[in-house]
Amino acid sequence: MAPAKPGDAAFANVDHVNAELFTLTYGAMVRQLLTDFEDVEEVNKQLDTMGYNIGIRLIDDFLSKANVTRCSEFRETADVIAKIGFKMFLGVTATVSNWNADFTECSLVLDDNPLVDFVELPETCQGLYYCNVLCGVIRGALEMVSMRTEVKWARDMLRGDDAYELRLKLIEHVAEEYPYKDDD
Amino acid sequence: MRAGSREVAESCLDGITMEMVATYCDRLHSSKPDLAARRIEAIGFQVGQQLAERYTRDRPRFTDHLEVIKFICKDFWAEVFKKQIDNLKTNHRGVFVLQDTRFRWLTRISVDSPLTPSEANNTTLAAAQAGGKYLYFPCGLIRGALTNLGVPCAVSAEIAALPACSFIIRIKV
Numbered sequence A: 001m002a003p004a005k006p007g008d009a010a011f012a013n014v015d016h017v018n019a020e021l022f023t024l025t026y027g028a029m030v031r032q033l034l035t036d037f038e039d040v041e042e043v044n045k046q047l048d049t050m051g052y053n054i055g056i057r058l059i060d061d062f063l064s065k066a067n068v069t070r071c072s073e074f075r076e077t078a079d080v081i082a083k084i085g086f087k088m089f090l091g092v093t094a095t096v097s098n099w100n101a102d103f104t105e106c107s108l109v110l111d112d113n114p115l116v117d118f119v120e121l122p123e124t125c126q127g128l129y130y131c132n133v134l135c136g137v138i139r140g141a142l143e144m145v146s147m148r149t150e151v152k153w154a155r156d157m158l159r160g161d162d163a164y165e166l167r168l169k170l171i172e173h174v175a176e177e178y179p180y181k182d183d184d
Numbered sequence B: 001m002r003a004g005s006r007e008v009a010e011s012c013l014d015g016i017t018m019e020m021v022a023t024y025c026d027r028l029h030s031s032k033p034d035l036a037a038r039r040i041e042a043i044g045f046q047v048g049q050q051l052a053e054r055y056t057r058d059r060p061r062f063t064d065h066l067e068v069i070k071f072i073c074k075d076f077w078a079e080v081f082k083k084q085i086d087n088l089k090t091n092h093r094g095v096f097v098l099q100d101t102r103f104r105w106l107t108r109i110s111v112d113s114p115l116t117p118s119e120a121n122n123t124t125l126a127a128a129q130a131g132g133k134y135l136y137f138p139c140g141l142i143r144g145a146l147t148n149l150g151v152p153c154a155v156s157a158e159i160a161a162l163p164a165c166s167f168i169i170r171i172k173v
Helices: A006-012 A019-037 A040-065 A074-090 A132-144 B010-028 B033-055 B065-081 B117-132 B136-148
Strands: A016-018 A094-097 A105-110 A147-155 A165-173 B007-009 B087-090 B095-100 B153-159 B165-171
Touching: A006 A074, A016 A019, A016 B010, A019 A040, A019 B007, A019 B010, A019 B033, A040 A074, A040 A132, A040 B010, A074 A094, A074 A105, A074 A132, A074 A165, A074 B007, A074 B010, A132 A147, A132 A165, B007 B010, B010 B033, B010 B136, B033 B065, B033 B136, B065 B087, B065 B095, B065 B136, B117 B153, B136 B153, B136 B165
Parallel strands: none
Antiparallel strands: A016 B007, A094 A105, A105 A165, A147 A165, B087 B095, B095 B165, B153 B165
């Protein structure tokens, strides 16, 4: 039986691990970073950088396995991230909403978030964007397909909000530079 | 849905572990490899403790050290790496060597192949250096799990030929 949604097919197409292992590993790493830096702003920055480095590699995995075609406009890109990207890697989907007038900025509201299972933030970590790695992943992945973006958390349930909402903003399409250099 | 039954793509976990190594070994402490190793090992230790707690929830208490080590080789390894440890050796005096002939986080590492026989030794060394930093985390995982199950120990790792490696457990008495 064919899966009903393209995201399901993409998720079925990759190898899986128990989410618990992933969630605990991520959590232990954030905790170690907090111990080492003692400054939540710096940890936010580190998580974003790590995400970026993961994103620039994950995009290849995505393009080779997700079976998607070129997005004709940014609106379509956001939909692909929400319905196929999130599903393929984290097994969850997001809802795209809140577009601005010229369709360069939107919100991705996560329907569920495996990163935060078992997580509670103590008082001392109030400024932390625990899931900041996701911002970096999206930014890194989109940069590899010629889009410069800004990705930030708008709402975060660990900080007392009622949802996990990412704000995704297209800054510019970057023209690919020809000719490619063969060496270096 | 119980949290434990959920799954994510393997590339997510691989991405995090690779980037954790890059962050600590290359960006934060590139001039202090020992410090980077300790930090990553500490992360593994924490995760190992938590996983051991979860994976043993529904089983009877272990009766001796060997039983705990066997649990690490089979059930624990299978949960984390989707295969079992291939070979277990012991000197019967508190040292156990766990060999994984195809350790997942070493399977995608490559080093230049040797041009001459004299270079072959260097290649082995290069392989050990390139792969070694990916073993701090699993060393911590093992030590965390064993400590949680009442077996205080020290854990180190060796790479002979990629992607095989051995974890050496020394039980503290």
